[in-house]
Amino acid sequence: MAGSPRVDLSVPIGAGRVLPNPVMTASGCAANGRELHRFFDVSQLGAFVTKTVMMEPRSGRGTPRMAETASGMLNSIGLQGPGIRAFVEQDLPWLKSVGARVLVSIAGNTAGEFADVARVLADSDAFDCVVGVEVNISCPNVANRGLVFACDPLSSAKVIALVREQLPRDVPMFAKLTPDVTDIVSIADAAVKAGATGLTMINTLLGMVIDTDTLRPHLGGITGGLSGPSIRPVAVRALWQVTQAMRAGRFQTVPLIGVGGVRTGRDALELIAAGATMVQVGTATFNDPTAPQRVIGELETAVAAHGVDCVTGLVGIAHDRMVIP
Amino acid sequence: MTPPTPTTSGATVSAQTSARDGVLRVDGEVIAIRRAGAYHHLTIVAPGVAELARPGQFAALAVGGPTTGNLLRRSFSIHKVSPSGTYGGTLDLVIAAKGPGTQWLTELRAHDAVDVVAPLGRAFPLPTEPVPCILVGGGYGSAPLFWLAEVLRERGCPVEMVLGAGSEDRLFGVVEARRAADGVTVTTDDGSAGHRGWVSDVLPEVFRRTGAPVAYACGPMGMLQSVTRVAAEHGAVAQVAVEEAMACGVGVCMTCVMPVRDKAGVTKMVRSCVEGPVFRGDRVRWEAFHDGVCGVPADAVGAPQAGGH
Numbered sequence: 001m002a003g004s005p006r007v008d009l010s011v012p013i014g015a016g017r018v019l020p021n022p023v024m025t026a027s028g029c030a031a032n033g034r035e036l037h038r039f040f041d042v043s044q045l046g047a048f049v050t051k052t053v054m055m056e057p058r059s060g061r062g063t064p065r066m067a068e069t070a071s072g073m074l075n076s077i078g079l080q081g082p083g084i085r086a087f088v089e090q091d092l093p094w095l096k097s098v099g100a101r102v103l104v105s106i107a108g109n110t111a112g113e114f115a116d117v118a119r120v121l122a123d124s125d126a127f128d129c130v131v132g133v134e135v136n137i138s139c140p141n142v143a144n145r146g147l148v149f150a151c152d153p154l155s156s157a158k159v160i161a162l163v164r165e166q167l168p169r170d171v172p173m174f175a176k177l178t179p180d181v182t183d184i185v186s187i188a189d190a191a192v193k194a195g196a197t198g199l200t201m202i203n204t205l206l207g208m209v210i211d212t213d214t215l216r217p218h219l220g221g222i223t224g225g226l227s228g229p230s231i232r233p234v235a236v237r238a239l240w241q242v243t244q245a246m247r248a249g250r251f252q253t254v255p256l257i258g259v260g261g262v263r264t265g266r267d268a269l270e271l272i273a274a275g276a277t278m279v280q281v282g283t284a285t286f287n288d289p290t291a292p293q294r295v296i297g298e299l300e301t302a303v304a305a306h307g308v309d310c311v312t313g314l315v316g317i318a319h320d321r322m323v324i325p
Numbered sequence: 326m327t328p329p330t331p332t333t334s335g336a337t338v339s340a341q342t343s344a345r346d347g348v349l350r351v352d353g354e355v356i357a358i359r360r361a362g363a364y365h366h367l368t369i370v371a372p373g374v375a376e377l378a379r380p381g382q383f384a385a386l387a388v389g390g391p392t393t394g395n396l397l398r399r400s401f402s403i404h405k406v407s408p409s410g411t412y413g414g415t416l417d418l419v420i421a422a423k424g425p426g427t428q429w430l431t432e433l434r435a436h437d438a439v440d441v442v443a444p445l446g447r448a449f450p451l452p453t454e455p456v457p458c459i460l461v462g463g464g465y466g467s468a469p470l471f472w473l474a475e476v477l478r479e480r481g482c483p484v485e486m487v488l489g490a491g492s493e494d495r496l497f498g499v500v501e502a503r504r505a506a507d508g509v510t511v512t513t514d515d516g517s518a519g520h521r522g523w524v525s526d527v528l529p530e531v532f533r534r535t536g537a538p539v540a541y542a543c544g545p546m547g548m549l550q551s552v553t554r555v556a557a558e559h560g561a562v563a564q565v566a567v568e569e570a571m572a573c574g575v576g577v578c579m580t581c582v583m584p585v586r587d588k589a590g591v592t593k594m595v596r597s598c599v600e601g602p603v604f605r606g607d608r609v610r611w612e613a614f615h616d617g618v619c620g621v622p623a624d625a626v627g628a629p630q631a632g633g634h
Binding site for chain 1: 348627
């Protein structure tokens with residue numbers, strides 16, 4: 001960015017690893033890289049986050065899968081994907097070939113399947129481009145809401161512990177949490193105690209749209225995940241609550257990845273001020289395919305405008321700036 | 326970041342994206358907007374797009390300006406392109422105001438800015454021999470067919486057009502069709518122009534008369550299915566450009582999928598934005614579409630087991 005002073009954007013992702021900047025794509029909003037690489041070099045990102053992959057190929061749901069909402073959208077994709085074997089044979093080697101740092105999002109129907117997916121990934125030839133694994137325990141688009149592991153501390157802990165066993169210790173592992181719970185801090189606590197290197201917050205919120213012309217549910221899947229700028233305050237709240245709990249010593253302090261409604265560098269800074277060390281750009285990519293790359297430059301400008309030369313100096317800063325009259 | 330390249334009109338192209346893989350994100354500029362029956366015809370200065378685009382490809386436009394709450398791009402098949410003009414390369418689109426996003430686009434005025442990503446998707450495949458071709462358009466689905474007709478006739482293919490719509494005002498390009506094609510047939514549901522009825526009512530006669538081995542079609546799903554059926558009955562192949570709801574248009578959101586067989590006969594839920602929008606009609610699993618909803622065929626790769634996903 002012309003005219004703005006240089007800022008050190010590098011951030012620790014955990015397990016002793018450092019990313020050159022805190023900006024990532026968000027899982028499910030960037031496919032597996034080739035499509036966005038037509039618009040910008042994906043190796044410029046702090047990390048590229050892949051679409052959640054499960055053990056077997058998956059068709060996803062029927063259509064309509066999408067409804068536009070006020071400052072956001074509802075989606076019901078149903079975790080469409082090629083399966084982990086095709087992923088490690090085709091997608092991951094391509095990401096490695098262009099020099100991307102990859103955060104791989106994985107999921108399973110059972111805790112055991114999560115571990116199986118992690119094992120295939122860890123054994124793959126291109127695994128050295130993987131800077132971390134994001135364990136998607138919170139996708140709302142599953143037929144049985146009881147299968148949303150992140151709605152329950154014990155289920156979350158079980159998945160995280162099993163995946164941890166399959167990954168080398170120097171590979172950071174993030175648990176992706178849903179805000180659709182009564183107490184996100186208790187889920188975060190359980191995931192960290194089970195071995196998560198860090199936490200990604202937030203997944204989409206469960207929502208529903210009814211078509212008022214046909215008076216029937218708009219989505220084929222009936223309910224879907226709400227994303228976009230409209231949910232950013234929910235992300236900020238979740239990051240705030242978990243950061244506050246870590247600062248109070250309820251559990252070990254770990255790096256947080258903020259995600260939810262980031263469209264600009266200023267939005268990214270808001271999540272950082274709430275406690276995120278890294279930030280993902282999701283739905284905004286549908287509006288502007290260059291958004292993840294653009295946010296890096298805008299964030300640098302926004303950080304410099306606060307007179308600091310290092311983005312890590314602003315992580316969680318809002319907790320220190322409260323005015324208590 | 327490379328600074329944007331200014332053009333004579335003030336429209337800019339992100340040089341970063343310049344033809345990296347045949348697609349551009351361009352800060353375009355409207356130079357003309359006019360009514361065409363029930364539709365609006367938009368001409369946008371979009372440098373670089375014309376040189377890359379081929380008939381059947383589409384453009385994805387951001388709506389509402391940079392702070393809008395309507396985040397999703399609106400996709401339109403490209404009506405025509407012009408590589409050089411007074412203002413630089415232009416792109417023409419036909420838009421129907423259906424909701425707040427398309428309404429915003431139709432309210433643009435000359436010199437307003439519009440964010441364009443184009444060209445996207447796979448173009449209509451062209452015959453290698455100068456064979457007769459039938460081009461079928463439903464409503465403003467006819468928009469890309471005139472440019473296609475021009476390209477086909479340059480290759481020596483006689484072109485017959487069939488345009489259908491609910492009513493006369495919802496037809497697009499009847500006058501243009503008479504210039505672009507060797508023969509034109511018009512149908513309307515209400516009989517307000519041409520034959521009363523559907524395009525599928527008149528198509529058998531057009532196939533018999535021309536002996537065309539290929540039909541190109543763009544329009545509503547039901548029409549594309551009937552064109553595919555009639556083509557098959559006459560030993561012809563239908564190449565259909567589908568209209569699926571898309572959030573991004575560039576292949577990352579996975580919302581515009583539909584069940585399509587590959588060459589080996591295996592059905593997959595494929596993205597109509599990158600693997601389409603043009604498909605061979607006989608590869609589309611039409612039976613999965615019901616009243617605006619499309620299911621996943623049970624034999625599709627990775628289809629839901631009992632209990633669903």
